[in-house]
Amino acid sequence: VIVHGVDAAQLGLADFYAGDPLDPLEVPAEFMDWRHATARQQSLLARRLTMSVGPRTALRYQERICGVVNFASLDYLGFARLREIADAQICALPEWGSGAAGVPLLTGMSEQHGGLEHELASLTGKSSAMLYSSGFAAAIGTCCALLRRGDVAICDDRTHMSWFDGIRMAGARLATFRHNDVASLAEVLERHEGARRVVIVDALYSMDGDFAPLERIVAVAKEHAVKIIVDEAHSVFADGPGGGGTISRLGLNGDVAVYMGTLSKALAMVGGFVAAAAPLVDYMRYYSHPYVFSGALPPALVAGTRRAVAIARTAEDRRRRLQENARYMRTQLAGLGLNIGNSESWIIPVIFGSRRDLLFEAAERLMRAGVYVVPVDFPAVPEDQVRLRVTVSAEHTRDDLDEGLNRIGDIVVPLLQ
């Protein structure tokens, strides 16, 4: 027991301090106790799939293989099983080999990488783009290349962790404003008048499924002559005409200085990118350490990604199905009396407040009933807002959605009453 009188199994990472042993390579005893006491809850995380991602898949759970309806993957457009994308990788393999065997600035670039960067620049309406091996690396790399000690990075308080880590690595100061609150942003901008400042927001929030009020954020930032970085990880390819993201849907491409996106969600591939004006991207190629000092993506995988980008550019029908499925799921979940926060998208939280015990019980029972949803705990969300995160794909059929809704109705609704 970590805290006297409290059942350790009820604790989350926010509830105790894992002390620092003298040896930095020693695991804190408090963490080991917690890990042991919550083994059952933790076993719900990092499930191993036994087949490809899709609206219905299978995974290993407690020595069994369970078939599940999948509301946990971020395969928004349903590309994970698209034969054409797999074929593009397979075809590229004999020509391009298995890996890039080098960092991009020295030997890791190929015509495939250059071609994809060009296509991403065109997608985002920017004159240049650079590829990273992940979206996380793109966020950290952007901060480390552009921010210095004493600079102030002004972020929505729910901006993705990669930006907070990047700002810390750059040695810049982090100033947060209240989530999606433009008046709070204006206050923070005023408070830091005189410093070198930048505003960083997500277009679509990964845990809440609500969009940033980008038009108003752009207006306030402009009033203060501060530029904006937008993370489109969950919206690029899924939102906007031609998959250009929320920025394109709102016609703000010219108002956002740095457009960051990932290839690991709607495209179901891997890698991240940053798009901006060519001189800025060129500068970042020299100062962005996760780019300069890290191996480039395998060229055959990049070839597959290029195919995926090409398909996504004209996938209006998939984007429409995604919107319809997401709207149906939101309406039905809210109709069950569940708290879905301010979700407006394909990411739909079912918020449990502080009831971590119920959250894990719900996730476990849903898994047993053949519905895969992830429980999300601190630090991914505030400790009093733990939740199931339901994600929807264009490939879910109405039957898939109804099966999930019926099980959620049977299991989650009575638990939360």
Ligand SMILES: Cc1ncc(COP(=O)(O)O)c(C=O)c1O
């Ligand atoms: C908003 C946001 N930004 C960045 C990332 C990092 O992207 P990737 O998973 O491609 O590293 C994520 C992924 O979880 C995210 O949700």
